Amino acid sequence: MRIDMPGQRRVLGFLFAISIVTYLDRVNISIASAAIEREFGFSRVHLGTMFSAFVLGYMLFQIPGGSIGDRFGHKNSLTFALLWWSVFTGLTAWAGKGFLSSWLGLLPSFWAMRFLVGIGEASAYPCANGIIGHWFGTNRRALAAGVMFAGIGVGSAVAPPLIAWIMLRFGWRSAFQLSAVVGILLALCFHFAITERPSQKPAEIGATKTMQSSLERGAVQKAPATSWKEILSSSRVWILVISIFFFGYVTYVYYFWFYLYLVEIRGISLFRSSFVTAMPFVAMALSAPLGGWLSDRQIPRLGKTRARRRVAAGGLIAAALLIPCGATTANAYLAVIFLSLGAGSMYLAISCYFATALEIFPDRSATVSGTMNTGAGLGGVVAPILTPWAANRFGWAAALSLAGVFSLIAAILWQFTESPEPVLQMDNSTTERVSTSTWD
Numbered sequence: 001m002r003i004d005m006p007g008q009r010r011v012l013g014f015l016f017a018i019s020i021v022t023y024l025d026r027v028n029i030s031i032a033s034a035a036i037e038r039e040f041g042f043s044r045v046h047l048g049t050m051f052s053a054f055v056l057g058y059m060l061f062q063i064p065g066g067s068i069g070d071r072f073g074h075k076n077s078l079t080f081a082l083l084w085w086s087v088f089t090g091l092t093a094w095a096g097k098g099f100l101s102s103w104l105g106l107l108p109s110f111w112a113m114r115f116l117v118g119i120g121e122a123s124a125y126p127c128a129n130g131i132i133g134h135w136f137g138t139n140r141r142a143l144a145a146g147v148m149f150a151g152i153g154v155g156s157a158v159a160p161p162l163i164a165w166i167m168l169r170f171g172w173r174s175a176f177q178l179s180a181v182v183g184i185l186l187a188l189c190f191h192f193a194i195t196e197r198p199s200q201k202p203a204e205i206g207a208t209k210t211m212q213s214s215l216e217r218g219a220v221q222k223a224p225a226t227s228w229k230e231i232l233s234s235s236r237v238w239i240l241v242i243s244i245f246f247f248g249y250v251t252y253v254y255y256f257w258f259y260l261y262l263v264e265i266r267g268i269s270l271f272r273s274s275f276v277t278a279m280p281f282v283a284m285a286l287s288a289p290l291g292g293w294l295s296d297r298q299i300p301r302l303g304k305t306r307a308r309r310r311v312a313a314g315g316l317i318a319a320a321l322l323i324p325c326g327a328t329t330a331n332a333y334l335a336v337i338f339l340s341l342g343a344g345s346m347y348l349a350i351s352c353y354f355a356t357a358l359e360i361f362p363d364r365s366a367t368v369s370g371t372m373n374t375g376a377g378l379g380g381v382v383a384p385i386l387t388p389w390a391a392n393r394f395g396w397a398a399a400l401s402l403a404g405v406f407s408l409i410a411a412i413l414w415q416f417t418e419s420p421e422p423v424l425q426m427d428n429s430t431t432e433r434v435s436t437s438t439w440d
Contacts, residue, residue: 007195008135008136008144010193010194011132011135011194012148014189014193015148015151016151017151017190018078018082018128019124019154019155021179021183022085022121022124022125022155023152023156024158024159024162024179024182025085025086025117026054026121026155026255027156027159027163027255028089028163028176028179029054029114030051030255030257030259030260031160031167031175031259032163032172032175033050033260034260035171035172036110036172039172040106042107044388045385048256048385048388049107049384049385050107050111051114051252051256052380053110053111053115053118054114054118055381055384056118057117057122058118058121058122059118059122059374060119060122060374061118061123062122062126063374064122065126065127066126066127066130066367066368066369066370066371067366069126069127069130069366070363070364070365070366074127074130074134075127075191075196077366078124078190079187079190081120081121082120082183082184082187083184083187084116084120085120085121085183086120086180086182086184087184088116088120089117089179090176090177090180090181091113093172093173093176095110095112095113096109122370123370125354125369125373126366126370127366128148129354129357129365130366132145132148132358133358133365134196138299138304138359139299139300140296141355141358142295142308142351143293145292145351145358146288146289146290146291146293146350146351147288147289149284149288149347149354150285150286150288152288152347153281153285153287153288154282154285155281156254156255156278156281156284157279157281158278160275160278162175163175226363231361231367231368231371232371236360236417237360237371239416240357240372240375240417241371241374242413243353243375243417244353244372244373244375244376245375245376245379246409246410246413247316247346247350247353247379247406248375248376248378248379248380249382249383249406250379250383250404250407250410251343251346251379252379252380252384253387253400253403254339255380256383256387257383258277259277261396262276265396266332266335266336276333279336279340280339280344281343282340283343284343284344284346287344287345287348288350291311291312291315291348291349294311294348295307295308295311298310298311304356304359305417308352308355308356308417309414309415309417311348311352312348312352312353312411312414313349313412313414314348314411315346315347315348316345316346316348316349316408316410316411317407317411318341318345318346318348319342319407320405320411321342322339322342323338323339323401323407324401326338326339326340326342327397327400328397342404353372354369356419357372383403386402387403
């Protein structure tokens with residue numbers, strides 16, 4: 001279960017760093033939103049539409065981004081995507097002034113920049129998941145995905161105090177410009193340091209004995225490429241899409257509204273909130289690899305389906321209980337503890353989602369991952385708008401408790417998921433289940 005093969009640590013290190021940057025660029029606008037609101041006179045609903053503009057671009061380009069990665073290479077596609085969204089993150093600093101606002105209008109100029117950032121980030125996790133498929137075997141994929149997704153928690157934890165400090169010292173525009181520089185430098189380093197696949201030949205890098213002997217005899221028949229019809233008609237894919245919609249809704253409540261909830265509803269000071277806001281994301285950073293490790297560890301005993309189902313559903317059920325507890329408790333700091341534990345419990349499931357998506361159709365791994373993650377993006381489109389609407393109408397306790405209900409629905413749907421075993425067709429017309437991955 002260790003990650004110790006040549007190059008694996010380097011690959012995961014870069015994917016972890018890219019994951020940090022994706023969420024630094026994703027949540028920086030929520031931290032800067034109070035300053036943007038004051039400068040331009042935007043309403044809270046206007047801010048919600050800015051948040052949703054990012055997620056709309058992110059959602060719409062998940063499938064194209066994954067498909068491009070499968071066709072042109074996951075590494076090159078991820079490099080280009082990182083450059084793209086970093087440039088438009090920097091340009092967000094000029095969204096409220098200059099020719100863009102005079103041409104499109106003040107609010108639409110922010111929509112346009114956030115939409116374009118979302119388009120770039122859409123390719124990130126489908127392509128990164130494809131790289132994991134090349135470098136890691138069945139019994140390590142959930143752990144590898146969990147380490148990568150720990151970057152989400154780290155990035156989201158680092159962003160609030162970092163962006164708040166930059167804003168207070170240099171203004172909110174500098175936060176976007178610095179984020180852009182970091183992303184561009186990381187893209188260049190990643191491109192020259194990482195290969196699409198391990199450099200060795202498959203027979204030299206840990207394929208199973210069955211796979212090796214079959215290759216030597218030339219007995220393995222190459223499976224036909226998976227078609228779009230197969231992907232879109234797969235019940236396995238659609239269950240993941242629907243489940244991760246509810247998962248995505250909950251996560252985006254944290255990304256876009258948790259900071260303002262602490263400041264304006266719980267009455268925690270602006271600067272202190274920038275640190276307290278990090279707690280759910282620290283919990284996510286710890287639980288994402290933990291969930292992957294627990295899932296992979298149980299595969300030999302339970303099989304992939306039951307192992308991933310147990311970890312994912314258990315985490316989501318715990319979140320469904322903890323989030324309403326945090327929403328309804330009177331003590332502000334106790335609420336933060338409950339909500340942080342809820343976020344951590346929920347993120348036990350993230351690696352199970354992506355490890356399962358990776359193996360449904362291995363030759364179209366990024367496309368399937370993008371299709372699945374479209375569901376999460378749709379949840380992210382709904383959450384920034386539905387959450388303040390529900391809060392205005394029913395109160396913040398009800399709005400956050402709704403997120404707990406959605407976590408429970410996601411858990412229930414995991415009872416219908418399956419993690420298929422790879423199947424090789426042998427020359428004697430029999431089938432044998434083996435791992436088809438590189439590092440098993």
